[in-house]
Amino acid sequence: MKARHVATLSVAFGALMGLAAEAKTLRWSSPTDLTTLDPYAHTESFTTSMLHHVFDPLVRRGRNLELEPALAVSWKTVKPDTWRFELRKNVKFHNGNPFTADDVVASITRLLDPGARARGNIATVLKAEKVDDYTVDIVTNGPYPLLLNDLAGVYIMDKEWMEANGALKPGNIATGVTTAASTSAVGTGPFKVESYKPDAGTTFVVNPDWWDKPQHNLTRIEFKPVKSDATRVAALLSGELDLIAPAPLQDLQRIGSSSGFKVIEEPSLRLIMLTLSAKPELKAMPGQKNPMLDVKVRQAMWHAIDFETIKKRVMRDKSRNTGTLVAPPVPGYSKDNDQPLGYDQDKAKKLLAEAGYPNGFKTKLNCPNDRYINDEQTCVAIASMWTKVGIQTELQTESRATYFPRQDRGEFDVSMVGWATLPPMDGFSVLSSLLTAQKDGYGGSNSSGYTNPQIEELTRKAAVELDEEKRRSMLVEALKVARDTVAFIPIHQQPVAWAVRDGVDVPQFPDEYVRLWFANVK
C-alpha cells in the first residue's frame, strides 16, 4: 500500500514538474563491448559492471566500495556453513514479476550448473534453499568468510522469465546450447535494456520502479563501444560522447587542455608485478642452477629497478609505485608492507656478488603488449635497468592471446602479471591464486612455482576464519612474508583515467567499474 502511495505521489510530482523534467541522456564509450547479457555466461569485469545497471545482487558495493544491502536487507550465519538472508519486499522485475526467494534459488541453481561459465565465482557455495517467500539459506562447503564478496557479483534473474524463455539452465558451448538470456536481460536494477547491438551500441532507459532511491538524474544511457583509442578521443572532442572510460594515457594532456572537457583519474586496484621463477633452472641458462632461488638475487633484482623513472617516463606520472601485492582499499593491505626496496644499483651489484654472481647472469623477461597500460614500455625499461647491473635480460613481448597460455604453462623465467583481486576484492585472492602451490584448488595462477610453508599455512587458515579482524591480520602477515622473501617484484598500481565533457559528474571507483546510477549530467 505504502509503495503505491509513493508511486502516485511521484506521478503527480512528475506531472507538476512537467516542463522542467527533461530527458537526460548520457552517451559514453569504452574500448570493449558487453560480451553477453547473460550474467552467468562470462567472467569479464567490464560486462559485470555493465550488467549491474540492469540486475541487482543480494549485496552490493556502495559509494566507498563497502558491502551494503541490495536485494537482501539483512543476513546472519545460522551455522558456520549456512548463511540466512532476509530479502527485500515489494521489489519488481522489469517485466512486472515480483521478486521472491524462488528467484534467488533459481538464480543460484543456474549459476551452479556445470555449463555456467561464471560458476567459479561461487565455487564454495553448495546450494540455496528457500525458507519462506522472503528468506533464503545459502549453504557453503565449510565455513567461508568471503561469501558476501562473492554474492556481490551474483545478479538475480527472474525465475518466471527464465522458465518462459527456456533459460533455466545456462548456455553451454560444449554442448552447443544457447539461450535467450544471451540477448535479453530482465532484472530488478536501476535501468532496463532497450536495445542491444554488439559492437554498435547498447541503450538503457531508466527503470522508474526501481526499489532504491536514485542518486542519478539520467533517463537514458547510450553506450557505444569504440575500439580505436584515437577515434574514441575524437568522438568525445567532437561532442558525440559525454564520457570515455578509459581515456588513453597518451591523450590525457590534450583532452585536459581542450576547453569544455576534463580528465578524471585515480589509482585502480590493479597492481602490476613481476613473477620470478622458482624452478631448478632458468630457460635462459639451461643446465645451471637458477640464481633466482637465492633471496639475495631476488632482492638485487628489486633494487636494480628505478621505479621513479618508470613512473615519470613510461606512466606519465599517473601510476603509483608500490611495495606490496594489494592496493590500499583491499583487505590485507598494510602500510608497513607497502615499502619498495628502493632503487640502489650499487646495492644490487653488491648483493649479486654476495650471492656468487659478481658478473651477473642471464634471464628472459616476458611481457604482454596489449593487456596492461604501457606494459611493453615498462618491460623495455626494466630490461635495460637489469642489464646495467649485469643481469643480461632478453625481452620478449607478445599479444595477450598467446602470452597468458604460455604463462599458465610456466614457460617464463620472469614475466609480468597484473592482479586486481576481482571479483572478491580481497587480499585472499592473491594468496590463494598466486602465492600458494598448485594443489587442492589453490595456486590457480602460480606459474613460477613459488611456495613458502608459512604462506601455505596462513592462507589455509584465513580461508575458513570467520572472525574478520583475525582473518585480515593473517592476510597482512602472509603478504609480509611474500615481501620479505621477494616472492614477486611489485611495480606499480595502474591508474584509472576517464575523460568527460563539462557538466558530467560521474564518480570513479578503483575497481574500474562504471557505476552510472551515481551519475549526474547537466
Added chain:
Amino acid sequence: MHMLKVLLSRLGQAALVMLVVSAVSFLMFRFVGDPVATMSRENATVEEKAELRRSLGLDQPVVVQYGRFLARTLSGDLGISYRNQRPVTQLIAERLPATLELVIVATVLSLALGIPLGVLCALKPNGIAARLVQALSLVGISTPTFVTGIVLILVFAVSLGWLPSFGRGQVVDLGWWSTGFLTASGLKSLLLPGITLALYQLTLIMRLVRAEMIDVLSSDYIRFAKARGLPSRYIHFRLALRNALMPVITVTGLQIGSLIAFAIVTETVFQWPGMGLLFIQAVSFADIPVMAAYLLFVGLLFVLINTVVDILYAVVDPRLRARSA
C-alpha cells in the same frame, strides 16, 4: 555438355581451395593462442581451467580438432562463439549488411570518381589538373588506411563537426537486413568510412582507366574515326572509353573480395559494426569458431567471385573454354 564439364571442374577446384583454406586457417589458430586464459576469471583454479579446456575439446590433437570442425561445418553448423555464446552464423548474419553496404559505397565512390579522373589524365596527360591528380593518387595509394581514417575524422568530425566520427548512425531493419541507406544519419555515417575504404580502389581504377584509355586512343580505329572527322566527344566517350572499361569491370569485380578483407582496418578505425570488427575482436579473444567462420566466408567469397568470372570468360571467349576444360 561441354559447358557442364567446365562448370564441374571449376566447382571441384573451388571445393579443393576451400578445403585448403580451412586447413591453413586451422593450423594458424595454434599460434593465435588459447582462449582458456581469456575465458577464465582472474582467480580460476588449475582444475577449472583444465575442465574448460577439455569441454572445448582443446586438449585433443589438432588433427582431431580439425576433423570435428570439418564434420560440423559440412553439416552446416559453424559452432558457437566462445566470447558471447551465440551461434556464429547468427553473428555473421548480423554483421554482413554493415560490411556489404560499406563495400557498395566504396565501390560506387571509386568508380564514380576514378573513371572521370582517369579519362582526364589520359586526354590531357600534361595538363596541370592531370599532374595534380597523378601526384595525389600516389599519396592515396601509399597512405595506410588507418592514417587516412584518423585524418578524415579529425578534419570532418572534430574540426568541422559535419560528419559523425564512428558507427553506422540510425539504421532501419528490413527483415534480417539492417540498412543505413534510409536515414540521414545513416547516410552521413557512411561517408567517411566509405571514402577511407574507397581511396585505394579509387587510385587503382583511375590509373587503370588512364593506361587503358591511352592505349585505346592510339589504336587504329580511333585514328580512323578522327580522320573521318567524328566529334571528339563521341570518339572519347562512345568509342574509346567503352573499350577501355572492359578490364575495369573485371578488376572491380575481383576487387570486391579484397575490399571486404581490407574493411577490417576501416571498420576498426570507424567502429563500423561489420564482419571485420567481429573478426578483429575474435582474434584478440582467440575466439576460434568465429575466426574459422570468417576466414571460410572470405575464402568462399573469393572462390565464388573467381569462379563466376572464369565461367563468364568461358562463355564470352570460346578460346578460353577449350583451355580450361
